Amino acid sequence: MLEAVKANLRISGTALDTDLQDDIDAALMDLQRAGIDTSDQSQPLIIKAVKLYCRWQQDYMGKGEQYCKAYTGLMQALSLAGDYIAES
Numbered sequence: 001m002l003e004a005v006k007a008n009l010r011i012s013g014t015a016l017d018t019d020l021q022d023d024i025d026a027a028l029m030d031l032q033r034a035g036i037d038t039s040d041q042s043q044p045l046i047i048k049a050v051k052l053y054c055r056w057q058q059d060y061m062g063k064g065e066q067y068c069k070a071y072t073g074l075m076q077a078l079s080l081a082g083d084y085i086a087e088s
Helices: 002-008 017-033 044-057 064-080
Strands: none
Touching: 002 017, 002 044, 017 044, 017 064, 044 064
């Protein structure tokens, strides 16, 4: 997932790897908090949500607020989709 996020943010070096991994972990925990099953991290919508979260946190291209709204909307949609709801 780290490499996918780095490519999405157009980052090639390793200087931000720790920060980006922290953002990835936080995104997955936030999705779990919303009741979303993140066990299969190869799901395209889970990957997209993580990328949007990371763009938000990194204020990518100065559009952090826009990415926050996009992430929040996708998270809400996933939390209502039967295929993505975590079993209790």
